[in-house]
Amino acid sequence: MNSRNHHMWSSVSSYIVEKVAGLAHEFVGGVSTLTMAPASSSMSAASASLDLENGLASLSWRRHGGVQCFTASEGQALTLDCGAEGGVISSIDFASYGTPEGMCGAYERNERCHSQASAPAVATSCVGKQSCSIKINAATFEQLTCAPRAHSHRLHLQLRCSVTEPSLEVKTSVPAGSAASVRLPKRLFGASHDLQQTVIEVSGDQAFHFE
Secondary structure: OOOOOOOOOOHEEEEEEHHHEEEEEEEEEEEEEEOOOOOOOOOOOEEEEEEEEEEEEEEEEEOOEEEEEEEEEOEEEEEEEEEOOOEEEEEEEEEEEOOOOOOOOOOOOOOOOOOOOHHHHHHHHHOOOOOOEEEOOOOOOOOOOOOOOOOOEEEEEEEEEEEOOEEEEEEEOOOEEEEEEEOOOOHHOOOOOOOEEEEEEEEOOOOEEEE
């Protein structure tokens, strides 16, 4: 063996399904068991499905309102959306096109690689709208050449919706013969909401909806 850079039991697609969308699967005591953790990432929406031996398991979720974060790389088109129940985009709390860092709620711009047009460009196109689309390129912001070699410029963005109290819409389908647990993110709603893990034993084809 001459390389330590082998991901023998992992993959990018597995990470996206489990950590980003929040749909994980394992066998526990011979039972097909699903763990569903919607809104575990800072994304505004995600969906995934798994084709199991006993049927199709799926999970989709979307945030409505509150504070939402988005990120996209140069050359992409980014859609900002407060959700059908989230009102309109009321303000842009953070926007940096260049090489920003950090996570949602703690974004930081790199002063050596940041477009001063970031927030004004987004605000002009999106404030007052439920959703809008922005092209991440020099035409929208300004020409930058400060990203490290082999890396592209990117946009990190945090916005605030007119409906300040966030809500979460979750749709999932669990095949017969499986057990599933749905873990709702208490941190999304604050201490005033008493959200607990909900464990669901499934004996027939079911679909359930949280909002």
